[in-house]
Amino acid sequence: QIQLVQSGPELKKPGESVKISCKASGYTFTDYAMHWVKQAPGKGLKWMGWINTYTGKPTYADDFKGRFVFSLEASASTANLQISNLKNEDTATYFCARDSGYGVMDAWGQGASVTVSS
């Protein structure tokens, strides 16, 4: 069955960096794009952008340009999200979600919690 398994919780200090992974199984990784979605504590969902898993080309929403990098380890069927120069407002759960076409997010990871605190 289709599974997206994300890395574990992270506790970081402001200014540090973090890398979150999303390992896919149960389908051909490069056939489906991957989205990243942020959920701050007690808040709703915010789209961060997506990565073409065939070409590796990322697309970022405006609020996530600069400190955020989407990358792939295609041989390992893994998508990664790296956040640099962490700020308190980056404290959130980050989800990866598979795109089955036209922005339909039909499978989601369990979420990766990032806490930024001095």
Next chain:
Amino acid sequence: DVVLTQTPPTLSATIGQSVSISCRSSQSLLDSDGDTYLNWLLQRPGQSPQLLIYSVSNLESGVPNRFSGSGSETDFTLKISGVEAEDLGVYYCMQATHAPLTFGGGTKLELK
């Protein structure tokens, strides 16, 4: 950016009751290809979101048929015909017609 406004923000229901959630868009979600990319998701407490309905009215595989979606252009509705306990959580509409993709603010379904 497209703004999706969901109402009500909170919905109290009894088991077996039928309920509806509205999602209104600041722009038409009808794409130039003739399709409308409005989807509905449910996030149960402590879980990741799951897809319920895509392209306005198409039921995702494995989702019970008590869920249905309707609407067009800027006005969309999710209906649950007979709420069950497992339906509790926060419902989100989201659009993928216009970049950036955007989500509604959510509707929390609670037991009365």
